[in-house]
Amino acid sequence: MGGRVLLIEDEPNIIEAIRFILSRDGWAVDVHSDGATALDAVTARAPDLVILDVMLPNRSGYDILADLRASEATEALPVLMLTARGQKKDREMAERYGASRFMTKPFSNSEVLSSVRELVGS
Amino acid sequence: MLSFNLLVGVCLAYVGFLFLVAFAAxxxxxxxxxxxxxxxxxxxxSLSIYCTGWTFYGAVGYAARSGLEFVTIYLGPTIVMIGWWVILRKLVRxxxxxRITSIADLISSRYGKSTLLGVLVTVLAVVGTTPYIALQLQSVTLAFAVFAPSTAEMQASDLNSTALWVAAGLALxxxxxxxRNLDVNERHHGVVIAIAVEAVVKIVALIAVxxxxxxxxxxxAGDIxxxxDASPIAAWEIQPERWVTLTFLAGAAFLCLPRMFHVLVVENSDERHLATAAWAFPLYLMLISLFVxxxxxxxxxxxxxxANPDLFVLTVPLAFDRDGLAMLSFLGGFSSATSMVIVxxxxxxxxxxxHIVMPIWLNARQGGATVSGDVRNxxxxxxxxxxxxxxxxGYLYYRFSGGGEALAAMGLIAFVGVAQVLPALLGGIFWRGxxxxxxxxxxxxxxxxxxxxxFLPSFGVGGVMSAATFEAGPWGIGFLRPRALFGxxxxxxxxxxxxxxxxxxxxxxxxxxLLSFPRPLERLQGATFVNIYRYSDSARGWGRSFVEAEDLLMMAQRILGAGEAQALFVAAATEQGKAGYLPDVTPDFLERLERELSGSVGAATAHAMLGQITGGVTVSVEDLMRVADESAQMMEYSSQLEAKSDELERTARQLREANEKLTxxxxxxxxxxxxxxxxxxxxMTSIRAFSEILMDGDGMEGTDRRKYSSIIHDETLRLTRxxxxxxxxxxxxxxxxxxxxxxxxLGAVLDRALAAVESRAEPGALRIIRGEAGGEVAxxxxxxxxxxVFINIVSNAQKYCDADDPELRIEYREAGGxxxxxxxDNGTGIPKQSQSLIFEKFARLTDQRRAGGAGLGLAICRExxxxxxxxxxYLPGxxxxxxxxxxxxxxxxxxA
Structure with missing residues (x-):
């Protein structure tokens, strides 16, 4: 295993937690906290997987996902969406915009880990 | 001598026969x-009901007493009939x-549907007619008495009961x-035929005698x-003023008597019948008076x-044992009396x-009579x-007047009473003013x-009026003597x-x-009545019309809609056996069309519209009034609808607004x-993630463990807050x-707030400058x-003031209560576009960690x-x- 994961998230404690979990498993974790420049970060880091929060400062995670899917370079990039708003319509939105997987906070660490492994492995 | 029982039997048979005739008709x-x-x-x-029992028996008596004067009673009507063109034709038209139903109706209708006049004429008619009915009952009972075998057998009480039976039979x-039915035209076929039969019986009887x-x-003839010439009758002198007066009176009564008006005008089915009656009725009168x-x-x-000359027509045949003739004569007199009473x-x-019962009933119902069947009953x-x-x-009058001479004189007296309607009647149809x-x-x-x-003097001296009143006038006022008024x-x-x-x-x-001013309806009715010929060219309903079916179709389409109108016309054409869609314009078809139209536009309007198009009947004022009435009702109805629709719209808008609000x-x-x-x-995400890390945290450094535990601790506090x-x-x-x-x-509250804030913050991080010491405002x-609130504001300044040397100035001002x-503070402040948001819930403008709160602080402050x-x-600028x-x-x- 081992690969590059880009975590786009603004909540410091959550960043801290995910970074710890993935690093321990051998993943290289980059972090980006601003929605507006997230696309640039994806281009610059060229990750194997993106973990994307929905509620970001300045730009919605859904918009970022839509742009990723619209671009040829990133249309197949695995994207794991995280959201703290666990309503049914949020899941539907994520699916419509093309999320590879959708997880509601609070998540279990093993769940995140196995999702990342599956998404990058496939 | 004729058996009294046989007489009664024949009489009953005759009545039964009349019932049959009327029923068949x-x-x-x-x-x-x-x-x-x-x-x-x-x-x-049918006009012969003018010749009542009084005429049948009394004319002979009159002639025996006063010579030829009885002729005046026939002369008046004869003149009126011969001059039918002048008055009768107009009345009939x-x-x-x-749609006049009685003389009271005519007077009331002419003078603007006056209720007062209707009641007045009705009362007059009842007062003038009641003695007359009594007179008929008397004539029948007297005739019965003639046939009674002996005076001992025929008591006064028997006479009274005879009169009662006759009255009851006539009522029945x-x-x-x-x-029998409620015809708008008030026509009674059975009654008219029965009367006509009786008219024949009475003239045949009189001629036979x-x-x-x-x-x-x-x-x-020569002998007679x-x-x-030899009899005292020839010696009677003709009194010109009495002749003129009586002739005039008879003519007036002929027009004004309710029963005469009924047969002349109400029962008239065709105006042209007048032309025949104009010569035939005088001929009838001549025949009936020929042998008097x-x-x-x-x-x-x-x-x-x-011997009572009034009963000569009965007693003369009886005296010569001509029982059959006497019987016929009796039936003649009976016919005269009954036909008059019936009509x-x-x-x-x-x-x-x-004019009396219905208005009272309708008033009592407060206009609640809407069901036609209800009213009809x-x-x-x-x-x-x-x-x-x-x-x-009539019966009571007969009983209490005691019969006899007083009653016999009532005929002429009643004539004078009903003649009081004449000025209003003639004036009404000839003078618009x-x-x-x-x-x-x-x-x-x-x-x-x-x-x-x-009337009152007719009860005789000491009857209703005292002798003194006759002699000296009431209260001795000489010029008010009832028989010498004004001297x-x-x-x-x-x-x-x-x-x-x-x-x-x-x-x-x-x-x-001349001195009063007519109301509008009165004026219109006046114009219609006086110019009736102009308002009605045809006397026969829809009969004579030259309207094209196509015109009617066009009008009907406008009202009923094209489809329905055409269906109606095609159906009518098919019924008439015609191909195509235009039927012949028959009266039946016009009536049917009027019915259909009245369903849409109201009866009066439908009648008026058809009248206009066919030209058969010009629209009468009453029609116009009804049209106006209908239009008013429709306008009323439509304005009600409009109000309703406004109301609905308002409700819908309120619902919409409520819905929008709810949404x-x-x-x-x-x-x-x-x-x-x-x-x-x-x-919770952080808490779960770090607690899981700690749970399986083998080989974790102590510093990490402490760090993660403190994150969990902080996040728990955040949740609690x-x-x-x-x-x-x-x-x-x-x-x-x-x-x-x-x-x-104010100062004390502020002190407390600041103390609380400072106890939590790192000391000296935010310098607080209180503009004015004290703050003694109570x-x-x-x-x-x-x-x-104060704590919230100050801690916000602590969190968000981004100046290098952050400071917060606090100033207060008191004015007007x-x-x-x-x-x-001296930071960069809140961006203009965000200023309106800061008091909303969860309106955190900057990043999560520094804020540390849930974003509800200012919302709570506002509340x-x-x-x-x-x-x-927020104070901008x-x-x-x-x-x-x-x-x-x-x-x-x-x-406050």
Whole structure:
């Protein structure tokens, strides 16, 4: 295993937690906290997987996902969406915009880990 | 001698026969085979009810007593009939086009549907007719008495019961055939035919008696002429003023008597019948009076002295044992009496019912009579009761007047009474200027004078009026003597009464009309009545019309819609056996079309529209009035609809607004729940993640473990704060908060808030500059809550003030019962586009960690200030972030 994961998230404690979990498993974790420049970060880091929060400062995670899917370079990039708003319509939105997987906070660490492994492995 | 029982039997058989005739006529009329029933001859014969029992028996007596004067009774009607073109034609035309039901209706209708006049004429008619009905009952009972075997067997009580039976029988007949149906035209086929039959019986009877007298008892015509010359009858002098008066009176009565008006106008089915009746009726009158003088002369010669000449037509044949002839004569007299009573009862009951009973009933119902069947039954019932009432009145009058001479004289007296309607009647149809006030005044005055000068004196000296009144006038006022009014003395009492009553009546009528101003409806009705020929070219409904079916179709399409109109026309054409869609314009078709149209536009409008197009009947004023009435109802209805639709629209708008509000609230609620979910889940995520890390944290360094535990600890505190804030806000928003108001000074509250903030913060991080020492402003407020607001503002400044050397200035100002506290820091402040958001829930502008709160602080502050009667606002343009808290001083709070 081992690969590059880009975590786009603004909540410091959550960043801290995910970074710890993935690093321990051998993943290289980059972090980006601003929605507006997230696309640039994806281009610059060229990750194997993106973990994307929905509620970001300045730009919605859904918009970022839509742009990723619209671009040829990133249309197949695995994207794991995280959201703290666990309503049914949020899941539907994520699916419509093309999320590879959708997880509601609070998540279990093993769940995140196995999702990342599956998404990058496939 | 004829058996009395046989007489009764024959009489009953005759009545049964009349019932049959009337019944058969009604049946034929129902089946639409009434054409022959409505011939001019039947019309003429029906007029013969003018010749009542009084005429049948009394004319001979009259001739025996007063010579040729009885001729005047026939002369008046003859003149009226011969001159039918002048008055009768107009009356009949008006009666037809205006659907007049009685003379009271005509007068009332002419003078603007005056209720007063209707009642007045009705009362007059009842008063004038009742004695007349009594007279008929008397004539029948007297005739019965003649046949009674002996005076011992025929007591006065028997006479009375005879009269009662006759009255009851007549009531029954009249109810059965007079109120059989409610025809708008008030036509009674059965009754008219029965009357016509009776007319034939009575003239045949009188002629038969005459022939017997002239050729059986005397030597023929020449012999009779000699006898007349020799008799006292020839010696009677003709009194010109009495002749003129009586002729005039008979003519007037002919027009004004309710029963005559009924057969002349109401029962008239065709105006052209008048032309026939104009010669046929005078001929009838001539025939019926032809043998009066011979019978009188022979009677006087052959009967014992003291025999009642009134009964010569019966007693002369009986004296010569001509039982059959006597029987025929009896039936003639019976016919005369009964036919008069029947028609009079119908005419009077119509008037009483229409002008007295129905208005009272309708008033009592408060206009609630909407079901036509309901009204119909009430009308029929009131007619029947009226008929019984009229006959009961006649019977009672007969009983209590005691019969005899007083009653016999009533004939002419009643004539004068009903003649009081004449000025209003003639004036109404010939003079547009005639008004209701004039008519009412004239009729009332004439009626009063008639009562005073003729009717009351007729009961004799000491009857109703005392001898003193006759001699010296009431209360000794000489010129008010009833038989010498205003000093007019030495003339015949009847002539005197006719002169004064009609003269004063006419004068009052003219004066009243000239001095009063007619109402609009009265004026319109006046114009219609006077110019009736212009308003009605045809006398025959839809009969004579030259309208094209196509015109009618176009009009019908406009009203019914193209499809329905065409269907109607095609159906009618098919029924007529015609190909195509245009039927012949037959009266049947027009009536059907009118019915269809009236369903859409109302009966009056439909009638008026068809009338306009066919030209058959010009629209009458009453039609126009009904049209206006209908339009008014429709406008009323449509404005009601409009109001309803406005109301509906308003309700719909309110519903829409409520719905929008609810939708907005629902969206807000969803957003709020979503926000709360986010705010709760975020710290929980960290907590779960780090607790899982700690749980399987083999080989974790002590520093890491401590760090992660402290994150969990902080996030737990954050969750607690969030829940506290949410609960606080919920309580504040629901208004369930309890305020503990107490006296305090602004400075003290501020001190407490600052102390609380400083105890939590790193010392010296934010410098606080209080603009003015003290702050002795007295407050009466919840100091905990106020202090909560201050703490919130100051800690916000601590968190967000981004100046290198952060400082917060606090200044306060007191004015007009209010004190305001400004908190201004020296940071970059809040961006303009965000200023409006900061008081909303979860409106965190900067990043999560530094804020540390849930984003509910300012929202809570706003709610608190609202509860404390003040406000919190953001002050733009102060350099840094600036908040102003305003609240009432203690004095202002106490006042409020």
């Amino acid at each position: 009604e049946k034929r009329a129902q089946r639409g085979k009434a054409a022959w029933l409505r011939s001019p001859i039947v019309y003429t014969l 008006i009666g037809r086009t205006q 007949f009249t109810v059965v055939f007079g109120t 005459g022939v017997f007298v002239v050729w059986g008892l005397s030597g023929g 002429m000699r006898m007349i 003088i011979p019978i009188a002369v022979v009677g006087l010669a052959v009967m014992p002295a003291g 009079a009862a119908i005419a009077l009951s119509t008037m009483v019912s229409n 009430v009308v029929l019932l009131s007619r029947r009761v009226s008929i019984a009432g009229v006959l009961a009145l 005639a008004t209701r006030v004039g008519a009412a005044t004239g009729v009332t005055l004439g009626f009063a004078v008639w009562l005073y000068t003729l 007019l003395e030495g003339i015949d009492p009847l002539v005197h009464a006719v002169f004064w009553s009609l003269a004063l009546n006419t004068a009052a009528f003219f004066l009243g009309s 907005a609230l629902s969206i807000q609620k969803d957003a709020f729940l979503s926000q709360i979910s986010h705010e709760l889940r975020t710290p 969030l829940l506290d804030d949410l609960l606080d806000l919920s309580v504040l928003e629901n208004g369930q908060v309890t305020l503990n108001a107490r006296d305090a000074s 407050l009466y407020t919840d100091t905990d809550r106020l202090s909560q 209010k004190v305001s506290v400004d908190f201004i 608190i200030m609202a509860r404390l009667g003040g406000e919190i606002e 102060q350099g840094g972030a600036a908040f102003r808290v305003t609240l009432p001083t203690a004095a202002a709070s106490a006042a």
